[in-house]
Amino acid sequence: MMFQTHNKSWNSPMLKSLSFKPFFHSLNPITTVPISTPKSISSLSTLSLNHNSSTTSQQTQFTVSYLITNFGFSSETASKASKLVQFDTSRKPDSVIAVFRNYGFSDSQIKNIIRQAPDILKCDPYKRVLPKFEFLTSKGASNIDIVEIVTRSPRILGSSLENSIIPTFESVRMFLPSNEKVIERILHCKHFFGHFHFIRNVKMLLDDGVIHSNITFLLLRRPSILLTYDMRNALDLVKEMGFDDPTNVNFCQALLAKRAMSKSRWDAKVVVFKKWGWSDEMVLEAFRKRPLCMLASTEKINKVMRFWVNELGWDSSALVKRPEVFSYSLENRIVPRACVVSYLISKGLIEKNIELSTPFGVNENVFLEKYVQCFKEESDDLLKLYLEKMGV
Template sequence: MSHLILTTFRTMLKKWFLSNNAVVCFITTKSTTPKFNNPLLHQFPISPRRFCTITATSESNTHPFSVSYLINNFGFSHESALKAFNNKQVRFNTPDNADSVITFFQNHGFPNSNIRIIIQKAPWLLSSQPHKRLLPKFQFFLSNGASLSDIVPLLTTNPRILRSSLEKQIIPLFQLLSRCLKTNRDAIICLIKHWTTFTIYYHLIVANINLMADFGIPHSVIARLIRSRPFLICSKDLINSLEEIKGLGFDPSTTTFGYALLANNCTSKKLWDEKVDVLKKWGWSDEDVIRAFRCHPDMMLTSIEKINLVMSFWVNQLGWDSLALTKRPHILTHSLEKWIVPRGLVVQFLLMKGLRKKNASLVTPFRYSEKLFLEKFVFSFKEESDYLLKIYEEKIKLAYTMENNGMPFPN
């Protein structure tokens, strides 16, 4: 009787599975899952037993070895791991070579967290031969002054350089940069940091560096532009920008020329005109704008919102003439909360108490370091120094508090 019941149950169960077009399977690592003997395994452990359902039309519920390796060891999603496999970035059937890549990075000072980021960005590295493809590049970087502490964060951010040819790409670009930058170390750091830009626009960069040198721009200025704004060196109409800045009265042989070139290229014509219109609304003329720009080109990198905030505080709250800022336009580039407001309130108090001459320069107090400012405009007035210091420190403290809390500064 019991045998008949069991047979009947099996028949019903079989019909149910067939009607649902599905099977149930238990997969154990012993029979189907390869063993991963690598240092990161403890961070991304493989489950010893999995439960899955697959349709009868599916060919297999198992992944290629390299796909499972990415999923289990580096947190890849199923889709991203398959994409790396289908794009032929990773295709290997044993963990040996991939483990040797991980070991290579660990031996060169890369924490496991950095290695995970690198592999997520460049999974193809797991298929490379570390001593043939990676070691020569590391030796080149280190032999030219870069340290592991330099290389680790740079390559974590941009591992793409490790895919390039040392002889055909890396060394020629290094030689180009080393002619402009002060040290080989600077060249290596710049090379890795901006590798993608340099490789895409290599020929244009070579031409523009030669153009700037012929235009009379010092190597120190060219170097600063390469390090801080490599996109400028990739400009297809750089000659027009050079001529425009020279036409505004800037001398190409000065460092100010480089700042003006940068400010001009970082600001579209539309945005430039909008900033000029804002300054004119606060009483400046076109000539005032040009004169201020010649004095401190970085002023035109100030946002429209900040220009309005500074002008509102200067004119409406302090009651001062906006034209005073044309003499020291660098004030617009300072922090409103930590620099302009605390100093402005101190100077305003001194003027109200008659402790500072009314015809004295309004902008001079804003050019000193904090130490000199406190000595000249706070501590030199012994009777009022405690109150002046309180005004100053309260605004500084408020600025940092509002910044830490992500709140706007109340003027």
């Protein structure tokens, strides 16, 4: 009964007659009155903006004019540079140029540096430039070395001496016998400074078990490998290819070979090997034996295979066991020795089923002793043939 009574109350005529309107609909609209800025404040702001704009414009004009006059920049190049650096007097840029000239930089070298790092013109050279030059000098670099280092990579000028240049130099020094050798490597690879890849990558190699001598090998052979941004992926890839002993020099040689070329170049070389009868497995076997064989160009691989297979009539598979042959000079080593071996086979002095690639892996004295001098009756003819093919 209670529920029935309650329901009836909601249906009463009085409630039905009520008109419910939202509260905010019954309010009068609010009129917003704009707040006026006092004329004095508005005028000051306008004057300030105009002054700043005028100052910036003057600096831009001065900078563009300076770059054109002092470095021979085109108007377009100078305008682009002025977006990175601006100055309204020649005091700082003149002092920067003076420091460069005192160290022997030519006008063209200074121009090249400014083109790549125009912001150097607004620095205090005695705080930003000179200390770096003095550090390199203290480590044995000559003025000529400094000019070469900076010209090849102006990035060093923007690197922190304490946080980048010194730590990187000292890290390289750990693996080389002298400061002079470090300078030599820096000259060889222009991107040593300006990032922290080297220190990070060396730590990664050491943590993975790579020994100092193998890191030294990379520094001496191709230091840019140690500056790669994805060293972790490179290490994992080498391990997947069967190089599981980081203390072995082959491990770092494989790392070098894989990082020294793009995937497309690698694949192109595999295609060439397969054209001459190798399988994917044979390519991998050869790579595991002598990783640096993959540094041979496709042209070199074709030349060696063409001579080996077409001219000598030998099986290309023999080279799987001695893939370092692809690293040897065709004219000065492969052809002369192959002609001697071919002569010996034709005379029945050695078996045709010998390891054909063996004579190519020994040094010259051993080769002459085993394949020329030991055949007393034929030694004169063999030596003549060998020297003739050597072009002597």
